[in-house]
Amino acid sequence: MMSLKPIHCYWQDLLLPFAEWSYRGLRDSSSKRILAHPGSSRSIYDVWLDSTTIPGDSMGRLLPGAHRSLTNKNLKLSLEIASKCILEFCGLIWSLHPYRLLAMISSNIFRGILPAFRGYSQAMIIDEIQCLFSSGDFTLTRLFHLLAFEIIRMGSESVLDTLATNNEQTLNNSIRFVMEHKQMEQRLRMDIPTMEDPVTRDLFQEADLFVRSFNGMSSFGLLSPFDVIRLLTLFSELVSHIVILYSLTLNDTPVLLSTISILSTLYPLLIPWLIPSRTYYDQNQNPRQSRLAEKQERMRSLAQSDSYRPEVIVFGLGPWILRNWAVARRATLGLGQPQSRSTTGPLSALLTPVDTTGLFTALQNVPLVLALQASSVSLGSFTLYRSSLQSLVYTSRNFYNTVHMAYQSIFLLGAFTASMQIKPSMQPKSEKVLPYVHSPRGMKIEARNICFTYPGSTVPALNNVSFSLEPGETLAVVGFNGSGKSTLANILLRVFEFGSGNLFVNGCDIRRVEPAEYHEHVAAVFQGFAKFHASARANIGVGYVADIHKTSAIERAAELADARHLLDSLPKGLNTNLEATQEARTPFGITSQHCQSSSRHGLSGGEWQRIAISRAFMRARRPEVELLLFDEPTSSLDAHAQNRVFDTIEELSTSPSGGRCKTVIFITHRLSTARRADKIAMMENVYH
Numbered sequence: 280m281m282s283l284k285p286i287h288c289y290w291q292d293l294l295l296p297f298a299e300w301s302y303r304g305l306r307d308s309s310s311k312r313i314l315a316h317p318g319s320s321r322s323i324y325d326v327w328l329d330s331t332t333i334p335g336d337s338m339g340r341l342l343p344g345a346h347r348s349l350t351n352k353n354l355k356l357s358l359e360i361a362s363k364c365i366l367e368f369c370g371l372i373w374s375l376h377p378y379r380l381l382a383m384i385s386s387n388i389f390r391g392i393l394p395a396f397r398g399y400s401q402a403m404i405i406d407e408i409q410c411l412f413s414s415g416d417f418t419l420t421r422l423f424h425l426l427a428f429e430i431i432r433m434g435s436e437s438v439l440d441t442l443a444t445n446n447e448q449t450l451n452n453s454i455r456f457v458m459e460h461k462q463m464e465q466r467l468r469m470d471i472p473t474m475e476d477p478v479t480r481d482l483f484q485e486a487d488l489f490v491r492s493f494n495g496m497s498s499f500g501l502l503s504p505f506d507v508i509r510l511l512t513l514f515s516e517l518v519s520h521i522v523i524l525y526s527l528t529l530n531d532t533p534v535l536l537s538t539i540s541i542l543s544t545l546y547p548l549l550i551p552w553l554i555p556s557r558t559y560y561d562q563n564q565n566p567r568q569s570r571l572a573e574k575q576e577r578m579r580s581l582a583q584s585d586s587y588r589p590e591v592i593v594f595g596l597g598p599w600i601l602r603n604w605a606v607a608r609r610a611t612l613g614l615g616q617p618q619s620r621s622t623t624g625p626l627s628a629l630l631t632p633v634d635t636t637g638l639f640t641a642l643q644n645v646p647l648v649l650a651l652q653a654s655s656v657s658l659g660s661f662t663l664y665r666s667s668l669q670s671l672v673y674t675s676r677n678f679y680n681t682v683h684m685a686y687q688s689i690f691l692l693g694a695f696t697a698s699m700q701i702k703p704s705m706q707p708k709s710e711k712v713l714p715y716v717h718s719p720r721g722m723k724i725e726a727r728n729i730c731f732t733y734p735g736s737t738v739p740a741l742n743n744v745s746f747s748l749e750p751g752e753t754l755a756v757v758g759f760n761g762s763g764k765s766t767l768a769n770i771l772l773r774v775f776e777f778g779s780g781n782l783f784v785n786g787c788d789i790r791r792v793e794p795a796e797y798h799e800h801v802a803a804v805f806q807g808f809a810k811f812h813a814s815a816r817a818n819i820g821v822g823y824v825a826d827i828h829k830t831s832a833i834e835r836a837a838e839l840a841d842a843r844h845l846l847d848s849l850p851k852g853l854n855t856n857l858e859a860t861q862e863a864r865t866p867f868g869i870t871s872q873h874c875q876s877s878s879r880h881g882l883s884g885g886e887w888q889r890i891a892i893s894r895a896f897m898r899a900r901r902p903e904v905e906l907l908l909f910d911e912p913t914s915s916l917d918a919h920a921q922n923r924v925f926d927t928i929e930e931l932s933t934s935p936s937g938g939r940c941k942t943v944i945f946i947t948h949r950l951s952t953a954r955r956a957d958k959i960a961m962m963e964n965v966y967h
């Protein structure tokens with residue numbers, strides 16, 4: 280017969296094994312830490328990359344955010360990542376708020392013991408009431424004493440909870456800010472060629488997921504390192520419940536009853552293995568599922584976004600979108616997929632329709648019913664046993680889920696650390712950097728055999744392009760569609776990196792100049808210029824942000840671009856918020872966005888172009904700017920505005936003394952415009 284010990288004996292039993300365990304735990308953990316340093320020389324990037332491979336598919340890679348399966352290889356990789364990153368990461372948190380961090384760790388451990396303590400305290404009250412009914416040996420003072428103790432315990436628990444939550448909140452917000460800041464800083468440092476690499480893009484996406492995990496998105500299947508600290512709470516809770524159960528059933532417990540007790544406790548934990556069901560953290564495990572989920576989202580956004588509406592209507596894409604979405608959605612919901620059921624096996628097929636947890640919960644009572652026959656057993660012990668058993672199941676499940684998510688978050692931490700070490704590919708090596716040589720008469724450019732091929736393309740967009748421009752000269756680049764004019768513009772602006780050839784600027788190899796330093800000396804209008812969903816002031820002012828609040832500077836730039844009348848006609852002038860997405864405008868000028876923000880104002884293509892030219896003119900007037908590059912700057916302008924813009928370019932590139940002070944390159948399809956230049960470069964299609 281299993282016996283339940285009187286409650287007053289529990290604490291001695293509780294503390295002794297705990298003390299022994301913690302001593303052993305400390306010894307074990309220190310030896311593990313040594314094992315966790317495999318001494319590998321691989322970079323964190325390589326380790327992360329290795330973790331993204333799909334077993335049995337050497338070419339395939341997991342999609343960003345996909346869960347890593349629990350394999351030997353992945354376990355080793357997670358240890359390698361942990362050994363490379365965790366210390367540094369902990370150091371970062373420690374450097375922010377060392378005392379708060381210590382307080383958080385201790386409060387998490389302490390909070391874990393509270394439920395067991397709560398159960399113990401309540402059991403004592405129940406025992407006292409049992410005394411009243413059974414023996415009449417009841418003291419009101421003792422009951423009040425216990426009740427007062429319980430009230431104080433509840434009060435202290437809630438005070439501790441509030442303090443701990445506030446502390447965690449502060450710590451979490453600080454680290455969240457630091458992480459987001461690091462992430463933003465690194466993203467802004469990256470240039471286009473670096474981000475064009477699909478692996479780097481995936482890396483940054485995973486790093487982004489890691490940073491987002493600090494927003495408390497655990498329900499998304501992510502776990503921030505702060506949540507990992509909660510493992511301490513769960514662990515101490517688990518241990519305290521085990522110790523209580525152990526001390527309650529310590530003596531004379533028959534093997535059968537112990538087995539029933541253990542099995543009935545473990546059963547709910549085993550259910551997920553017996554009956555495989557998809558939980559939120561499993562959803563990304565399968566690469567095929569991830570691809571389907573991505574496809575489904577792509578189709579949904581095609582269907583819902585206003586930006587694609589014209590193409591969807593004009594090209595009759597509706598049925599195609601719906602068909603593709605339905606296929607992907609049905610697959611992600613597991614509809615019409617008999618094979619998914621066959622993988623679960625006959626036992627789970629039998630058990631799935633029956634909720635057997637209730638049966639096993641009932642079984643947990645069997646040992647108690649038997650135990651209750653013993654005269655020594657009190658109602659308090661019964662309650663304590665029951666609640667500890669249930670808490671044990673619940674906490675174990677939480678613990679398992681948390682460990683599982685922590686395991687996944689290690690890979691995201693690896694991605695974050697690796698992403699922080701990525702260097703922009705256009706950045707020259709520090710020992711090779713040359714300072715930019717300023718030329719007050721305009722930029723001297725010499726291009727020799729420039730070649731460029733877009734990633735993934737087999738045909739070069741530029742093949743051996745050579746030309747030279749003396750300071751202050753004007754070059755018109757003309758050519759057919761697709762002949763590489765915009766590509767050349769992006770290379771000259773150091774947005775794209777050319778493959779082979781040489782580009783010298785003021786006699787300096789451009790690859791040895793810091794791109795950011797070079798960009799201070801150029802002003803440009805891109806063919807696909809940006810339309811910011813912001814005020815007219817911001818749309819123009821970003822051309823030279825130092826003057827964004829100087830109304831006179833913005834008005835002057837607009838005047839040069841022949842956009843003054845446009846600004847005057849806007850309802851709130853410079854402060855009018857512009858509608859950036861053309862497609863959001865309906866023939867009636869009303870959209871959902873308009874309804875939310877009635878001050879948004881739409882512009883025509885030509886009007887937007889004037890705004891873009893004004894933006895370039897904000898910067899073009901600066902004395903340090905030596906190159907003005909305009910890619911189809913007047914394609915949507917009427918003839919009068921076009922002439923005005925070219926007159927202004929002429930004016931801006933001439934110094935007050937009459938000499939030239941800026942080199943100008945403009946790209947155009949119109950030969951009449953090209954004749955305004957000193958030199959004309961004809962671009963030919965590579966495949967012609």
Ligand SMILES: Nc1ncnc2c1ncn2[C@@H]1O[C@H](COP(=O)(O)OP(=O)(O)OP(=O)(O)O)[C@@H](O)[C@H]1O
Pocket residue numbers: 733734736740758759760761762763764765766767806
């Ligand atoms: N992102 C890209 N990926 C692959 N190929 C590209 C990409 N962008 C452009 N191309 C290809 O590079 C070539 C040159 O394109 P580019 O935009 O430079 O031509 P363009 O002369 O400016 O054309 P247009 O007169 O139509 O503006 C084209 O054949 C185009 O298909």
